[in-house]
Amino acid sequence: MRLQQELKLKQPLASVNHEALLSLVRTSSLMQKLSDRFFSQFGLTDVQFNILMILKEHGSEGLSQQELSEHLIVTKSNVVGLIDRLERGDYVKRVSHPSDRRFNQIVLTPKGQKLEAKVEKSYFKEVDKMMNVLSPSEKRSVVKAMESIRQYIIDNGA
Amino acid sequence: MRLQQELKLKQPLASVNHEALLSLVRTSSLMQKLSDRFFSQFGLTDVQFNILMILKEHGSEGLSQQELSEHLIVTKSNVVGLIDRLERGDYVKRVSHPSDRRFNQIVLTPKGQKLEAKVEKSYFKEVDKMMNVLSPSEKRSVVKAMESIRQYIIDNGA
């Protein structure tokens, strides 16, 4: 559908720049909703699955909450609740760092490992289904454009 | 920066599809943060400004909370709190529909109109600055790619 109709605008968008921006914002918002629905099948949220994937990559050493907050680009105060909830579900645990008691090493439990492996398979299938609506050159173009935008944001102090 | 480094991945991304998806997700997340910082200058959030813009377009008739929830693609229960907070700041008000008391017509107050007009000017300048990192053909390509993705999501029941 055309963006103007989707946004229920009375007038066409005046600027191509605004149209491109709203395209991105609207699309990522809808992707978020699709993602929510997908992960809720497994009793997870997208953020929770992301954490499980990150922790899987870091094995038995895990990551500190500070490191996790940098991976997720969220504040450390947010990570507290995220780990609380994952710990409540017995998917991860906090382990005290042996030589520096300020750190929690967050590691997957066996239950967390099993769930991650199971969800990951379905996840990559869904990703392929969605992204294959784009041609290879479109994908390259999107990746390049997104990189330019991120560079702008980083240069402007994010 | 390369996505792999930004995401602090130990291994390169296996699939181009996943890379394209994470490009989008990461970029919109950073855009959200830039947006937060921009609007906080004016004591607003991005969602609040979006509501003010939508209401401006609908003048003295305003929109019901149900209609607003459709514009914003959020649930009506979310809209309750959004309007509560904007009403607390005297930016909008709830007006009972004259012939159907189930409806609230949400309209801008004079204070809300003034703020919207002021913020809008800066907003469009920022949008131009950011999106002009893309060439005209890149913008067209992004708009087209995003439309394809949204079509996929709509077809898959969102």
Place this chain on the structure above:
DNA sequence: TAGAGATAGTTTATATATAAACTATCGTTC
């Protein structure tokens, strides 16, 4: 070695978001 500063994590207050259960109002149908 005592104190100062840095770092990791937590708490609190607030904003955004959902789903589900609820109230109030309106329309339709019998």
Place this chain on the structure above:
DNA sequence: GAACGATAGTTTATATATAAACTATCTCTA
């Protein structure tokens, strides 16, 4: 006209997110 069903908005419980103030721990330096 009373009952039923649909619609609009609210409330509650929960998840994600921030900023700011806090505690605990560690490190460095005077």
